[in-house]
Amino acid sequence: MSRFPVEDIRNFSIIAHVDHGKSTLADRLLELTGTIDKTQKNKQVLDKLQVERERGITVKAQTASLFYSFGGKQYLLNLIDTPGHVDFSYEVSRSLSACQGVLLVVDANEGIQAQTVANFFLAFEAQLSVIPVINKIDLKNADPERVGKQIEKVFDIPSEECIKISAKLGTNIDSVLQAVIERIPPPKVHRENPLKALVFDSTFDQYRGVIANIALFDGVVSKGDKIVSAHTKKTYEVNEVGILNPNEQPTHKLYAGQVGFLIAGMKDVTEAQIGDTLYLHNHPVEPLPGFKSAKPMVFAGVYPIDQSEYNNLKSAIEKLTLNDSSVTVHRDSSLALGAGWSICHWLWRLPWPHAVLGIQIWGPYAQTVSTIPSQPFSQALKIHFCELGFLGLLHMEVFNQRLEQEYNASVILTTPTVPYKAVLSSAKLIKEYKEKEITIINPAQFPDKSKVTEYLEPVVLGTVITPTEYTGKIMALCQARRAIQKNMTFIDENRVMLKYLFPLNEIVVDFYDSLKSLSSGYASFDYEDAGYQTAELIKMDILLNGNIVEELVTVVHREKAYTVGKGICERLKDSLPRQLFEIAIQAAVGSKVIARETYGGDITRKMKLLKRQSEGKKKLRKVGNIEIPKDAFIKVLKTQPNK
Numbered sequence: 250m251s252r253f254p255v256e257d258i259r260n261f262s263i264i265a266h267v268d269h270g271k272s273t274l275a276d277r278l279l280e281l282t283g284t285i286d287k288t289q290k291n292k293q294v295l296d297k298l299q300v301e302r303e304r305g306i307t308v309k310a311q312t313a314s315l316f317y318s319f320g321g322k323q324y325l326l327n328l329i330d331t332p333g334h335v336d337f338s339y340e341v342s343r344s345l346s347a348c349q350g351v352l353l354v355v356d357a358n359e360g361i362q363a364q365t366v367a368n369f370f371l372a373f374e375a376q377l378s379v380i381p382v383i384n385k386i387d388l389k390n391a392d393p394e395r396v397g398k399q400i401e402k403v404f405d406i407p408s409e410e411c412i413k414i415s416a417k418l419g420t421n422i423d424s425v426l427q428a429v430i431e432r433i434p435p436p437k438v439h440r441e442n443p444l445k446a447l448v449f450d451s452t453f454d455q456y457r458g459v460i461a462n463i464a465l466f467d468g469v470v471s472k473g474d475k476i477v478s479a480h481t482k483k484t485y486e487v488n489e490v491g492i493l494n495p496n497e498q499p500t501h502k503l504y505a506g507q508v509g510f511l512i513a514g515m516k517d518v519t520e521a522q523i524g525d526t527l528y529l530h531n532h533p534v535e536p537l538p539g540f541k542s543a544k545p546m547v548f549a550g551v552y553p554i555d556q557s558e559y560n561n562l563k564s565a566i567e568k569l570t571l572n573d574s575s576v577t578v579h580r581d582s583s584l585a586l587g588a589g590w591s592i593c594h595w596l597w598r599l600p601w602p603h604a605v606l607g608i609q610i611w612g613p614y615a616q617t618v619s620t621i622p623s624q625p626f627s628q629a630l631k632i633h634f635c636e637l638g639f640l641g642l643l644h645m646e647v648f649n650q651r652l653e654q655e656y657n658a659s660v661i662l663t664t665p666t667v668p669y670k671a672v673l674s675s676a677k678l679i680k681e682y683k684e685k686e687i688t689i690i691n692p693a694q695f696p697d698k699s700k701v702t703e704y705l706e707p708v709v710l711g712t713v714i715t716p717t718e719y720t721g722k723i724m725a726l727c728q729a730r731r732a733i734q735k736n737m738t739f740i741d742e743n744r745v746m747l748k749y750l751f752p753l754n755e756i757v758v759d760f761y762d763s764l765k766s767l768s769s770g771y772a773s774f775d776y777e778d779a780g781y782q783t784a785e786l787i788k789m790d791i792l793l794n795g796n797i798v799e800e801l802v803t804v805v806h807r808e809k810a811y812t813v814g815k816g817i818c819e820r821l822k823d824s825l826p827r828q829l830f831e832i833a834i835q836a837a838v839g840s841k842v843i844a845r846e847t848y849g850g851d852i853t854r855k856m857k858l859l860k861r862q863s864e865g866k867k868k869l870r871k872v873g874n875i876e877i878p879k880d881a882f883i884k885v886l887k888t889q890p891n892k
């Protein structure tokens with residue numbers, strides 16, 4: 250690695266809207282530089298995760314070092330592939346911190362999309378050189394001239410600077426590599442200074458422990474060096490360093506300006522914080538600024554399907570969050586089960602009185618009972634779960650899929666919620682929470698209106714880019730989601746860019762799907778955090794035969810209470826098994842019932858039971874003898890309340 254002086258190194262990323270061809274371009278760059286074999290028919294080599302290959306998307310940024318000869322010199326080009334989806338822009342900005350320039354890939358047919366705009370500004374704000382690349386020029390409908398003009402209009406980059414390529418056919422890939430060398434500056438680093446390395450990513454390997462991806466800002470690191478983590482102050486001996494080519498390839502040393510991996514006996518997942526600075530023992534340095542921690546936008550409870558698997562799930566989550574640090578574990582909690590509902594959730598085949606006598610049940614129920622851990626009964630009646638924060642819904646789904654595929658953990662995710670806030674007026678509550686403004690993630694903790702000055706909800710600034718013919722429908726959709734229009738710009742004669750301020754809650758579940766379906770898939774969407782706004786929020790209870798079902802308490806905007814309440818009641822009705830007697834399912838705000846479904850009451854069977862009815866019915870109603878299937882509760886929580 251010493252062959253490469255700093256001026257012969259380029260660190261760059263590829264950024265683009267989803268599906269515009271980043272990974273395909275990365276494959277071609279890898280082939281052209283001989284990093285991978287052309288004949289292997291490699292496809293998306295950098296998409297290593299199973300979920301990435303299945304979904305055809307990149308969720309995790311990957312790094313590869315390429316060697317390229319140009320003008321009689323060999324260059325070391327470090328390519329960092331990044332995800333394109335809105336939920337993963339956190340990975341994008343992390344990747345950018347290790348780069349000096351980017352290739353901004355735009356589809357020659359689709360043109361600039363919402364994520365193109367978002368990604369461009371991430372790079373622009375980081376003061377990186379931007380090389381526009383118009384891809385897919387082989388497509389029948391490709392119009393690179395039009396896209397070039399869009400780039401000039403929206404990003405102020407002269408259209409002559411655009412490189413027109415077909416990543417699929419390998420057309421003009423050479424010009425891309427040459428532009429990387431000519432237009433991106435080498436990193437500004439000092440090899441003679443003591444080591445200063447940024448951990449910009451890390452993964453956990455069962456056998457080798459933590460593998461950190463590092464970018465060296467100063468100095469040199471070699472196998473055998475003693476290094477210190479600025480974050481934990483722990484000292485380690487470096488076992489292995491090397492480059493990613495794209496698989497790990499050990500080298501003797503890594504020098505400032507280079508990017509590679511490092512293994513140093515970090516066993517615990519908490520030891521390799523992304524954003525940490527590593528330095529040599531006895532040569533402390535000023536740590537690099539690190540990264541802002543990712544801000545979760547949606548929260549969801551994660552339950553193991555089998556409660557006895559809870560500890561395994563917890564450790565799988567710990568490992569996966571090391572690799573995907575944008576997931577925050579908000580709460581590792583347990584919900585004490587009170588009402589008959591919850592007990593039935595556990596012992597769903599048993600009617601309530603049996604559950605009370607739970608420990609003494611034998612015979613046909615023995616199987617069910619044995620799923621209760623051998624703890625005191627009160628302990629057994631707890632559902633253990635983790636509440637996790639995600640950057641968005643796709644992020645949540647991908648995390649779930651990765652837990653299953655990479656860690657063999659089967660989980661159930663509940664409907665996502667957003668973090669609301671309340672400004673407290675009650676002195677007692679302020680004392681209890683030790684602050685005036687509290688964030689509410691668990692709806693059960695939503696303070697009563699009489700105890701607050703105001704409620705606040707998170708808002709985002711959304712960008713929609715669409716062909717003009719769908720503008721009317723999209724505006725109506727945005728309005729129905731309580732959004733406020735901020736701006737409207739034509740990016741060419743056929744496309745318009747709309748900016749709206751959205752309550753996050755209104756877009757978090759199904760907005761993207763609705764937008765796609767009413768624009769036949771042509772509109773694109775992206776959003777950025779825009780703080781909080783005052784909102785008329787209310788807490789809504791769901792009652793079964795007059796008993797509040799704790800797990801289904803939700804916070805909704807006053808305007809949406811009826812729709813959401815009705816939806817939950819209907820879904821609950823559909824999820825419960827047939828009942829002999831009538832049960833009321835109600836949605837209520839305070840003491841006011843706003844939606845109601847009546848359910849059950851099988852007439853023929855009822856007739857037969859008429860004689861016994863009166864007493865029995867009363868008893869059953871009183872104790873809420875509802876046999877609730879295990880998945881009913883989950884179905885209701887899982888299904889999207891806004892639909």
Ligand SMILES: Nc1nc2c(ncn2[C@@H]2O[C@H](COP(=O)(O)OP(=O)(O)OP(=O)(O)O)[C@@H](O)[C@H]2O)c(=O)[nH]1
Binds near residue numbers: 273305307418
């Ligand atoms: N016709 C044509 N298709 C292309 C070209 N480049 C990529 N594609 C196709 O476009 C689709 C998306 O390409 P990817 O490389 O996966 O796109 P990406 O931007 O990496 O997508 P994400 O990883 O999901 O963000 C694939 O079906 C590619 O085969 C091209 O130059 N021409």
